[in-house]
Amino acid sequence: MNTEETNSFQAVDEGFTMIEAIAEAKKCLQCKVPQCRKGCPIENDIPDFIHALSMGNMGDAMRIINEKSNLPAICGRVCPHEKQCQGHCVMNKKGTPIQIGKIEQFIADFDTAMNLTREKLPQKDRGKIAVIGSGPAGLTVAGDLARQGFNVTIFEGQDEPGGVLMYGIPEYRLPKKVVRAEIQKIEALGVNFECNVLVGENSVNVDSLFHQGYDAIFMGTGTSVPQNMDSTPGAKLRGVSQSTYFLHNVNSYNEGAIGRDMVPLRDGEKVGVIGGGNVAMDAARTAIRLGADVTVLYRRTQEEMPAIKAEYEQAVSEGVKFKWNTSVTEFIAGENRRLAACRLSTPEGELVERFDRVFLAIGSRPANRIVSTTEGIEVDEKGYVKVVERPYGMTTRRGVFAGGDVVHRPQTVVLAMKAAKDVAQGMAQYVDAIKLLEAAKKVEEQHITDK
Numbered sequence: 071m072n073t074e075e076t077n078s079f080q081a082v083d084e085g086f087t088m089i090e091a092i093a094e095a096k097k098c099l100q101c102k103v104p105q106c107r108k109g110c111p112i113e114n115d116i117p118d119f120i121h122a123l124s125m126g127n128m129g130d131a132m133r134i135i136n137e138k139s140n141l142p143a144i145c146g147r148v149c150p151h152e153k154q155c156q157g158h159c160v161m162n163k164k165g166t167p168i169q170i171g172k173i174e175q176f177i178a179d180f181d182t183a184m185n186l187t188r189e190k191l192p193q194k195d196r197g198k199i200a201v202i203g204s205g206p207a208g209l210t211v212a213g214d215l216a217r218q219g220f221n222v223t224i225f226e227g228q229d230e231p232g233g234v235l236m237y238g239i240p241e242y243r244l245p246k247k248v249v250r251a252e253i254q255k256i257e258a259l260g261v262n263f264e265c266n267v268l269v270g271e272n273s274v275n276v277d278s279l280f281h282q283g284y285d286a287i288f289m290g291t292g293t294s295v296p297q298n299m300d301s302t303p304g305a306k307l308r309g310v311s312q313s314t315y316f317l318h319n320v321n322s323y324n325e326g327a328i329g330r331d332m333v334p335l336r337d338g339e340k341v342g343v344i345g346g347g348n349v350a351m352d353a354a355r356t357a358i359r360l361g362a363d364v365t366v367l368y369r370r371t372q373e374e375m376p377a378i379k380a381e382y383e384q385a386v387s388e389g390v391k392f393k394w395n396t397s398v399t400e401f402i403a404g405e406n407r408r409l410a411a412c413r414l415s416t417p418e419g420e421l422v423e424r425f426d427r428v429f430l431a432i433g434s435r436p437a438n439r440i441v442s443t444t445e446g447i448e449v450d451e452k453g454y455v456k457v458v459e460r461p462y463g464m465t466t467r468r469g470v471f472a473g474g475d476v477v478h479r480p481q482t483v484v485l486a487m488k489a490a491k492d493v494a495q496g497m498a499q500y501v502d503a504i505k506l507l508e509a510a511k512k513v514e515e516q517h518i519t520d521k
């Protein structure tokens with residue numbers, strides 16, 4: 071990576087200093103009925119950890135956070151705070167809400183730097199759990215169940231854990247050293263990680279995991295199959311590719327794992343990004359960092375765009391252009407079946423615009439690798455796994471649970487965590503119940519033998 075590129079991928083927001091964090095914490099009104107907590111999907115005890123911070127009690131602040139969250143350094147950076155905790159802060163009335171995300175980030179980073187956390191961990195004798203996938207959902211189930219005395223192993227298809235946190239969200243928003251530090255904390259709870267194991271391929275599948283003695287299995291496998299535009303003429307041209315593939319490659323390039331030539335973008339290219347969500351913003355802002363001239367093409371209005379507002383504003387300030395109510399109706403070929411231009415339907419009518427490259431960011435859905443190799447896991451017409459309320463989060467296959475994006479469609483990190491926390495409870499109840507029944511059966515068998 072050249073020096074210019076290195077700088078451009080450095081974290082956009084370096085976070086609070088200690089003095090800034092404590093000063094911000096002291097501004098909190100400690101409301102009797104804290105609205106911020108209501109705005110947090112995992113009901114983090116925000117006023118309590120802010121109070122601890124305001125007195126300089128860093129260990130306490132982290133302990134309070136750990137009661138609800140396994141990934142605070144990540145949530146502090148990538149949650150849509152303006153819609154959640156911070157958006158609910160009563161001080162919004164004065165236009166100065168407490169910067170809760172940055173406070174959470176500060177506490178978690180301080181904990182990592184100083185290695186403060188000292189948790190008393192129970193014996194891992196309550197049951198054996200397999201977690202498939204190590205994104206926010208899998209990491210949350212693993213962390214919660216390890217803390218409750220379960221022996222947990224995560225199976226991850228990639229060569230490093232983290233899911234979208236590691237391979238999707240770019241370095242400048244979520245430094246990989248932060249993701250690795252959070253994962254190390256989960257490992258320190260006694261969770262085992264087996265990477266490069268794609269469950270459903272070769273010899274490892276749901277049945278083989280049960281044969282290995284796992285009492286319950288959690289699927290947190292996300293949505294790895296991106297939507298394509300195959301019905302649009304020219305969609306298979308060279309130069310039309312997926313944003314997630316591009317982001318994955320750039321993350322690997324930033325890590326030094328691959329060369330610049332493996333990143334599908336040359337300096338100075340004119341790039342279109344199709345979509346209006348966070349993935350589109352990440353692709354656009356990443357492409358601009360690599361020297362491209364970038365336009366986002368979104369089929370709806372600015373107001374309807376699902377991306378986090380701050381992401382959109384950053385993209386604009388970095389030079390990304392936007393065309394609203396604009397759809398690509400044809401990818402036009404130049405030499406060697408390479409993309410040369412796009413035919414656009416715009417509010418001003420149809421026009422043809424030159425593009426060297428287009429990245430698609432129009433959604434994704436689950437892969438069927440596990441359900442196609444396992445009997446009894448029902449999915450809906452789009453491939454999302456169906457789950458039941460009791461035991462909470464169990465699929466139609468007994469003992470197999472699921473949560474996160476593979477159930478609820480592409481959402482956010484904290485919503486995947488929220489779903490996973492609830493499923494972890496369902497799994498704990500299920501395993502306790504089967505263990506109890508096993509014990510009862512043994513008593514009965516012993517009684518019969520004794521007679």
Ligand SMILES: Cc1cc2nc3c(=O)[nH]c(=O)nc-3n(C[C@H](O)[C@H](O)[C@H](O)COP(=O)(O)OP(=O)(O)OC[C@H]3O[C@@H](n4cnc5c(N)ncnc54)[C@H](O)[C@@H]3O)c2cc1C
Nearest residue numbers: 203205206207227233234238269291292474475481482483
């Ligand atoms: C580019 C991008 C940017 C985003 N930005 C934000 C943001 O700023 N804020 C926010 O809150 N959300 C954001 N999101 C959404 C958020 O990242 C997801 O909602 C969240 O990661 C879902 O978590 P998950 O654990 O369900 O799945 P994932 O994070 O997708 O993790 C699934 C894991 O399962 C593994 N896996 C899949 N199949 C198998 C198998 N058969 N065997 C073994 N392992 C398997 C995968 O390799 C992966 O590691 C973004 C998403 C993307 C793609």
